[in-house]
Amino acid sequence: MTFLKINNLSVNYEMRRETVYAAKKVNINVEKGEILGLVGESGSGKSTVGNAIINLIDEPGKVSGGSIILDGTDIYENPENILKLRGKKIGLIFQDPQTSLNPILTIGEQLIETIQTHLKLSTEESKNRAINLLKEVGIKDAEKRFDNYPHQFSGGMRQRVVISLALCCEPELLIADEPTTALDVSIQSQILDLIKKLTKERNLAVILITHDMGVISETTDRVAVMKNGDLVEIGPTKEILTKPKEIYTKALVSSVPPTNKKIDRFKIIEKENKSQGETNIKILNRWTKKEIINQDLVKVKNLSKTFDDSFFIESTKNSVMAVDDVSFNIKEGESFGLVGESGSGKSTIAKMIVNLYSPSAGDIDFDNVCITKINSSKEMMKFRKQIQMIFQDPYSSLNGRLKVKDIVAEPIKLHNSSISSKEIDSYIYDLLESVELTQQSAERYPHEFSGGQRQRISIARALATQPRLLVCDEPTSALDVSIQAQILNLLKDLQEQLNLTILFISHDLPVVRQMCDQIAVLKNGKLCEVSKTEELFNKPSHEYTKELLTLMPKIESIYN
Amino acid sequence: MDNKKLTWFNRVKDSDIYYSFIKSPTAIVSTFILILIFFCSFFVEFVTPYNPFDPSSLSLMDAFTPPSWTEDGLAKFILGTDGQGRDMFATILYGSRISLIVGFSAVIFALVLGVGLGLSAGYFGGKYEMIVMRLTDVQLTVPSILMALLVDGIARGIISRELHDEMAIYVLIFAIGISEWPQFARVSRAATLVEKNKDYVSASTIIGVSNLIIMFKHILPNILRPVLVIGTIGLALAIIAEATLSFLGVGVPPTTPSLGTLIRLGNDFLFSGEWWITFFPAIFLVILAFSINLLGDWMRDTLNPKLN
Numbered sequence: 001m002t003f004l005k006i007n008n009l010s011v012n013y014e015m016r017r018e019t020v021y022a023a024k025k026v027n028i029n030v031e032k033g034e035i036l037g038l039v040g041e042s043g044s045g046k047s048t049v050g051n052a053i054i055n056l057i058d059e060p061g062k063v064s065g066g067s068i069i070l071d072g073t074d075i076y077e078n079p080e081n082i083l084k085l086r087g088k089k090i091g092l093i094f095q096d097p098q099t100s101l102n103p104i105l106t107i108g109e110q111l112i113e114t115i116q117t118h119l120k121l122s123t124e125e126s127k128n129r130a131i132n133l134l135k136e137v138g139i140k141d142a143e144k145r146f147d148n149y150p151h152q153f154s155g156g157m158r159q160r161v162v163i164s165l166a167l168c169c170e171p172e173l174l175i176a177d178e179p180t181t182a183l184d185v186s187i188q189s190q191i192l193d194l195i196k197k198l199t200k201e202r203n204l205a206v207i208l209i210t211h212d213m214g215v216i217s218e219t220t221d222r223v224a225v226m227k228n229g230d231l232v233e234i235g236p237t238k239e240i241l242t243k244p245k246e247i248y249t250k251a252l253v254s255s256v257p258p259t260n261k262k263i264d265r266f267k268i269i270e271k272e273n274k275s276q277g278e279t280n281i282k283i284l285n286r287w288t289k290k291e292i293i294n295q296d297l298v299k300v301k302n303l304s305k306t307f308d309d310s311f312f313i314e315s316t317k318n319s320v321m322a323v324d325d326v327s328f329n330i331k332e333g334e335s336f337g338l339v340g341e342s343g344s345g346k347s348t349i350a351k352m353i354v355n356l357y358s359p360s361a362g363d364i365d366f367d368n369v370c371i372t373k374i375n376s377s378k379e380m381m382k383f384r385k386q387i388q389m390i391f392q393d394p395y396s397s398l399n400g401r402l403k404v405k406d407i408v409a410e411p412i413k414l415h416n417s418s419i420s421s422k423e424i425d426s427y428i429y430d431l432l433e434s435v436e437l438t439q440q441s442a443e444r445y446p447h448e449f450s451g452g453q454r455q456r457i458s459i460a461r462a463l464a465t466q467p468r469l470l471v472c473d474e475p476t477s478a479l480d481v482s483i484q485a486q487i488l489n490l491l492k493d494l495q496e497q498l499n500l501t502i503l504f505i506s507h508d509l510p511v512v513r514q515m516c517d518q519i520a521v522l523k524n525g526k527l528c529e530v531s532k533t534e535e536l537f538n539k540p541s542h543e544y545t546k547e548l549l550t551l552m553p554k555i556e557s558i559y560n
Numbered sequence: 561m562d563n564k565k566l567t568w569f570n571r572v573k574d575s576d577i578y579y580s581f582i583k584s585p586t587a588i589v590s591t592f593i594l595i596l597i598f599f600c601s602f603f604v605e606f607v608t609p610y611n612p613f614d615p616s617s618l619s620l621m622d623a624f625t626p627p628s629w630t631e632d633g634l635a636k637f638i639l640g641t642d643g644q645g646r647d648m649f650a651t652i653l654y655g656s657r658i659s660l661i662v663g664f665s666a667v668i669f670a671l672v673l674g675v676g677l678g679l680s681a682g683y684f685g686g687k688y689e690m691i692v693m694r695l696t697d698v699q700l701t702v703p704s705i706l707m708a709l710l711v712d713g714i715a716r717g718i719i720s721r722e723l724h725d726e727m728a729i730y731v732l733i734f735a736i737g738i739s740e741w742p743q744f745a746r747v748s749r750a751a752t753l754v755e756k757n758k759d760y761v762s763a764s765t766i767i768g769v770s771n772l773i774i775m776f777k778h779i780l781p782n783i784l785r786p787v788l789v790i791g792t793i794g795l796a797l798a799i800i801a802e803a804t805l806s807f808l809g810v811g812v813p814p815t816t817p818s819l820g821t822l823i824r825l826g827n828d829f830l831f832s833g834e835w836w837i838t839f840f841p842a843i844f845l846v847i848l849a850f851s852i853n854l855l856g857d858w859m860r861d862t863l864n865p866k867l868n
Binding site: 016351354355356380381384385387388389391392393396397398399400401402410411414415458461462464465 | 576759766
């Protein structure tokens with residue numbers, strides 16, 4: 001008998017204007033001892049399915065049909081069933097270990113509380129059990145750390161504590177909703193290994209919900225692909241990833257950046273056959289194209305930045321060294337990658353290059369002029385025009401109170417004071433069409449667009465000043481893979497046509513490999529190495545780079 | 561995306577605010593009452609035939625007429641008359657006009673001052689921010705009515721006696737406005753601190769937009785929601801403050817009666833049995849302030865993204 005049987009599950013959200021079907025007649029079975037991956041893009045309903053199993057669907061959503069049978073018990077038959085199962089038979093791991101632990105209780109108190117809710121054990125027995133659990137999930141000195149508060153643990157350790165909490169009543173089913181998305185690559189692989197180990201040792205049934213195809217291919221036994229609430233395809237992971245039957249799965253797999261080779265463009269499989277390869281970059285007519293001379297456009301020399309926390313007293317105690325003596329050069333016309341985990345200082349460097357922060361020490365030369373020591377605002381405007389930036393979060397990078405037209409018009413008006421309003425309009429339309437948006441978009445407000453479309457608006461705004469250097473700070477990390485592929489293609493096209501120089505910042509090594517000619521690896525504010533992309537991936541010289549490369553989840557691992 | 565033309569009207573009709581408005585009976589009722597009060601107060605000449613400021617239309621014979629439904633009441637004076645024979649209903653409406661003008665002006669004064677200082681403090685930070693925020697802290701330790709009394713006292717000292725009655729209403733607006741600005745400054749500073757760290761502000765900086773334009777074109781529209789909520793509740797407070805000051809005799813002069821002066825005048829007759837002279841203006845004030853507060857509460861709930 002199957003351990004968990006999801007039968008024709010449907011979940012509806014009754015909204016003001018329409019009913020959203022978050023899950024439509026989904027059928028999934030999970031056996032003990034296997035890891036089932038649930039993969040899909042945002043809004044595909046993968047989390048909804050996970051939440052439906054433990055009856056945690058938020059208002060106004062409700063299960064409108066189907067059944068979930070766990071080990072012979074129908075969860076929705078009787079509302080009391082789930083209370084008995086939740087926590088005891090089903091364990092849960094959430095995405096963000098920062099918020100899933102209570103910050104004012106020690107982890108020991110939280111473990112004992114959970115254990116005593118479900119099992120009749122004395123405090124002493126619960127404590128022993130909790131310590132054993134902490135040891136099992138790989139926390140060293142478990143006895144000592146038992147009385148620590150969550151903030152005394154690092155992100156990865158905290159996720160381990162969350163896992164021990166989920167395991168503390170011997171659950172048979174574990175639901176992990178994006179358990180590693182908030183973690184850095186090196187910690188991600190540790191947590192995934194732990195989940196794999198526990199699945200084997202405890203004979204668990206695990207549902208791993210994620211958007212990351214690399215994680216899926218390295219961890220799961222079977223995978224279910226979801227799209228808009230529909231179950232597209234389900235089967236053994238290897239089969240689905242290597243020989244997908246459905247168009248959607250094919251598109252999903254092909255838009256994942258490969259880790260082992262560099263490809264020219266991402267293949268985008270679309271149902272309506274758009275004429276491919278035809279570039280429509282209208283802005284080219286207005287662009288005063290710079291000839292690429294073989295010279296260094298940006299020279300970063302011994303750059304440092306410290307943030308100090310002291311307001312009243314000058315002290316070095318509270319200061320944080322975000323960037324520590326970093327030097328590199330970017331050639332005109334190339335794509336330069338800046339790679340590192342969170343806190344490595346890559347965004348700080350970007351903000352210093354675009355002059356949002358001023359460096360604590362060191363210089364940045366742009367076109368052989370030092371831009372960090374410019375005082376006159378007139379001089380500054382010349383460089384503002386030439387260096388533009390694209391931000392990570394497409395939801396906060398556009399002012400929601402302005403129309404797209406006004407957002408794009410702002411830089412045009414500012415840098416061309418004599419331009420007529422008719423001329424501005426046609427300029428805006430050219431820009432929008434260059435980023436593959438329609439002219440009608442101009443009259444709309446940002447909230448009417450999806451994340452990918454907003455990122456296109458952001459690009460159009462950045463191009464409006466005709467910059468030479470485009471700083472892209474994690475431009476696709478908030479987007480789904482298929483959208484990411486489109487945006488990366490667009491950036492590549494624009495760079496080729498407009499002779500742009502791109503500084504590309506990312507934590508995602510496969511993406512950087514596809515985008516960049518040269519890569520710099522950062523760790524804790526220090527530069528580890530700078531080398532040509534292929535060299536870096538094939539013959540990394542620095543220890544840290546080697547570590548990063550071995551740990552990154554590889555979709556290709558499925559072929560071996 | 562549909563190709564429906566997005567006119568202003570459609571946008572309003574389509575918005576979540578409109579939706580939550582028609583779903584909230586409290587909001588509808590209070591808005592209805594407020595519109596009625598505003599209309600009657602500002603077009604009082606068309607609502608009632610009596611003019612309490614025209615001595616020729618007054619007759620002392622009509623003085624102290626009780627409300628129309630009581631034994632001695634007259635049908636032509638619905639709410640009775642006061643000691644000078646003025647129709648209470650007309651007097652209240654004329655009085656509420658003064659009260660509303662003072663209230664609105666005071667709030668707008670406080671809003672412009674508070675948002676200006678709070679927005680710039682939040683945006684520029686540093687020593688300037690510290691000075692502005694400590695100033696609000698100091699002022700918030702002084703009860704606002706005391707603050708208003710203080711301003712009124714100083715004004716009396718500076719302005720000559722003949723000019724005083726003429727200037728009284730401006731002094732009052734300034735006094736109430738100055739006692740309310742810290743609220744606006746605090747709220748707009750807090751909201752600015754959130755907004756200025758968003759990427760759209762960085763994007764504008766990188767494009768080269770000047771600080772002033774970033775503050776007013778980009779940040780200001782995004783912090784208006786909480787400011788509007790404070791403004792609505794502040795309006796009720798300002799109207800009450802006006803009534804309080806006038807009741808204490810330091811507000812508008814008795815020759816131009818507001819709700820506060822009416823309550824004060826009627827107060828003298830309360831124990832001799834003419835209760836209606838103070839009762840009706842007081843009830844009117846309560847209804848007015850209550851409706852504004854209910855509307856403000858609804859706005860706070862609707863516009864607060866955290867509660868949705």
